[in-house]
């Protein structure tokens with residue numbers, strides 16, 4: 453009987469669709485420190501000559517300082533991606549530092565190339581995302597608590613604590629990209645036509661112009 457059960461389990465396992473989740477491709481060598489100035493354009497960046505690689509290529513202190521949150525959203529996102537930290541090239545990971553003023557928001561946005569996880573270092577935040585089925589998941593997080601946002605889904609972090617807030621986020625992409633909903637729709641270059649926005653949001657021109665003016669347009 454035990455053998456039958458084992459066989460049955462084995463067959464079930466074989467029939468299960470294999471879960472896979474990868475973002476950036478795997479490296480084919482130890483490292484490929486990005487040569488950001490290389491002329492040839494490739495998917496990613498060409499490698500710096502190994503003879504020119506130094507310890508400095510594998511360390512980055514750009515996320516050590518508090519960001520300036522004196523802006524419209526009360527947020528500063530410091531992206532430690534391959535453009536800032538070329539040692540990440542081909543390794544499929546990166547991190548951001550997000551500082552939020554009291555009441556500040558990292559506005560609804562998505563990362564087209566990456567799933568995100570994050571951890572609260574300071575403060576209290578409402579963290580949430582919406583699925584492609586339009587279901588909203590959220591929670592208020594305190595220090596040391598983590599969250600995850602599945603790849604490509606629209607999400608935000610709102611500082612709901614009394615003081616400033618700080619989170620660090622991690623990505624399975626060296627360049628996750630960010631589609632920031634309000635800026636994408638209301639502050640693109642050139643502008644998305646007002647007709648598109650008035651129809652999409654079911655409002656009059658003055659509402660659209662009011663929003664655009666907030667972003668200096």
Ligand SMILES: *[C@@H]1O[C@H](CO)[C@@H](O)[C@H](O)[C@H]1NC(C)=O
Pocket residue numbers: 520521522523
């Ligand atoms: C922060 O940014 C604001 C707006 O750009 C600027 O006026 C202010 O001087 C900056 N503060 C610091 C400490 O750099």
